[in-house]
Amino acid sequence: MQRIGVFVCWCGSNIAATVDVKKVAETLGKEPCVVYYENYQYMCSEEGQNKIINAIHEHKLSGIVICSCSPRMHEATFRRTAQKAGLNPYMVEIANIREQCSWIHKDMATATEKAIILGRAAIAKVHLNTPLQAGESPVVKRALVIGGGIAGIQTALDIADAGFEVDIVEKKPTIGGKMSQIDKTFPTLDCSACILTPKMVDVAQNEKIHIYSYSEVAAVKGFVGNFDVTIKRKARYVKEELCTGCGACTEKCPQKKVPNDFNLGLDNKHAIYIPFAQAVPKVATIDPDYCMMLKTGKCGVCSKVCAAGAIDYKQQDELVQQQYGAIVVATGYNPIDLKNYDEFAYSQSPDVVTSLEFERLTNAAGPTGGVLLRPSDRQHPHTIVFVQCVGSRESGEGCGKTYCSKICCMYTAKHAMLTREKYPDTEVYVFYIDVRTPGKNFDEFYRRAVEEYGVHYIKGMVGKVSPENGKLMVQASDLLDNKQLKIEADLVVLAAAIEPDPSARPLATMLTTQMDTNDFFTEAHPKLRPVESATAGIFLSGCCQGPKDIPETVSQASACAAKVIGLLAKDKLLGNPCVAESNELMCNGCSSCEKVCPYGAISYVDKEFKMPNRTIAVRRVANVNPAVCQGCGACTVACPSGAMDLKGFSNSQIMAEVDAICK
Amino acid sequence: MEQNNFKETVLRISGVNPKKCMRCGKCSGACPNYDEMEFHPHQFVSMVENGEIEKLMTSPSVYKCLTCFACVERCPRQVEPAKLIEAVRLCVIRQAGQNHLKPDQIPEMLDEDLPQQAIVSAFRKFTK
């Protein structure tokens, strides 16, 4: 039997003016099991709280009902009060007689009557309350960053700076990501490599950071504070710990016809390669699709020239198990495939390039050594046409994306400006739908391209590009002048839309995080929780969450690190004790609950049950992980056998409230 | 047909929603007969949206459109300007006495390479 105490608060005159608090207290005092009642001006004051504590001690109360303001206001306060008095904090129920009674009613009799009913419902509920203990789970003081682009690098550096261990998993042989392929950055035009490579070196030299390059996340288990991750280290056929990155093997390798993906296929590399000079880790990797030794067993040149003896043709993929407290997703983006855009002749002419390819064509470390040359005949182009919004802002029924890719306006202005600066004899046309330049010094930058560098900005989309006699005929309309233009261009640059990396979707499944229809990760709240996913312990950094430029990516990366540090700084995580619980004796193993759980908190286990006549039966029953469960209760209703219940909001408690109200 | 109803009729016949247009001009960029037309595909979309249908109906542009559907194919937002032009043309043709092609004109226009289908389609396009 419970011994219940009822405390009615006046809230000054907020409640007392319309509710007869004395009558409420006296009436509720007659309810069964209520052994003590009281009314006081300010229950939440220290004096009021002391009254509650004393009453709990004196009358050995096992549950208390406080008729006061909204539980959203002071539930936590009164739970602490109960805890101070040695009562389980979850033995407290609040009847909301201010926001939902005294403030909205004017008639004293009506309001008092309603307050009594609300109080009765709370008493009925507290009858069935059980002491709940918030589960504790330890936090592994180590973070995993998936993706080694600028987002991952910045997040890792910031987390390591706070003293926590960080692992970066990067699927490419080197970290650096897209930023390492870029020549200059807008709007300051500083050299991308000059600002990125020092950060890459910082990562390499930081004792707290460990890089798993040429690796992928293979499996993720566990929950916030305790993720159990399997990392697949792909065989690079070079012993990472022995390779000194001298590059002797890459020079001597006889297989020279391997498309260089770092230069987006604009030139070739050797079958054993280091992606670029500043690669981190600076370790060679063998491309197994092209290496003669791996394919036919005849060659072995690299092994002969390697002074360190790092080449290992028999290397196998390796699985590494590691525990993490938090996981950061920084999987980044890719330009979309333009093969469906026949009108721009991308697959018909090598002189139609994407903006990222153009970036490599102008990069000093690129295939042309920084001299702008047409890919087809290695001649200097004199007329260049830039086409914006290729694949962005479409209706979604075609092959494009519905969103604005955000970065294209600015990098196109940058390309146009740099081209005019280096090659003033070049005519540069930019075809745009809208020029979108929100950002610090962005619009000034675009205006400079037009005013100082004489880039021709034309409003109108290009309708057709056709290769004719070694030139590219560009047909477009000038909407402002209302005429159709036919431009004979040497080079056409397409600002392709960007899309999330294809590795993101399988990863989202592994992490049980949400994605939108475009495969961008969904943040927990678009305004207030922009770097957290809805799944506890999973954080989002960079373009995996939406298109972003470098400054935005870096700020999000640091914000993300702050959130991770906040989590890792805790020794233990206190869970929400109001979680689902399965009655194993009633569970029939149907999996209905597992399917509706948005957090993947429910798993099924085979369990032995003692049956009559000393037999043992193995049954499949639901098992809720209280550290993952957020207590929404979807499973409780989905359960056909009624085995699933939610602590703190149990079926019987809610039914009791219903009964009390309808009495 | 009253003037106010023209827009409604054009939209109903074509099934096009000109509000979907984001004014990128790719339709006019792709149009192979641009120079022949007084009003260009992107203008058709905005003029229909503004209810300036009569101007379009009296313009030869309606007949200059090749109905090649390049604009429909290229439009990034599936606005389908050619269907709109076709609908404006139908608005003209459905009015009495607006036949633009008489059967006795046909023999002089015939040439060897002209497919049968073109004649049928010409009747559809230019007569009531």
Added chain:
Amino acid sequence: MQVEKNFEPTVVAFCCNWCSYAGADLSGNNRIQYPANVKIIRIPCSCRLNPMFILRAFQRGADGVILCGCHPGDCHYTSGNYFARRRMTLLFSMLSFLGIEKERCRVEWVSAAEGAKFAATMNDFVATITRLGENKKLEDLRCKK
């Protein structure tokens, strides 16, 4: 149906903790009135609402039951209100099958910012229930003491 003169219906409102309960609090903060017939029960999410609770309320003599949750897409638990929406659709068709006025049961999406909407909804709902009169079909007389 005969409307009794001073009929005061009993209305149970289930409100999700994150949006609608906060919305109800907001209408209190702004002193927007709605009838005292409405008694609110707090649940963590609209998907916690077992349709059995609604039937239980009708059985015990409630004249109307309303479920308020976050707007679709805004659920604190990401998908709970979608489950609630489906379950309620089924309940509605069952109520019509039983011959109960399905207006006695309603689903509304009220965000934490929509205090005025909460009050307006409750005013409207109580008016509807008052018009419909006492719930006699589903009430279990054995529960009446």
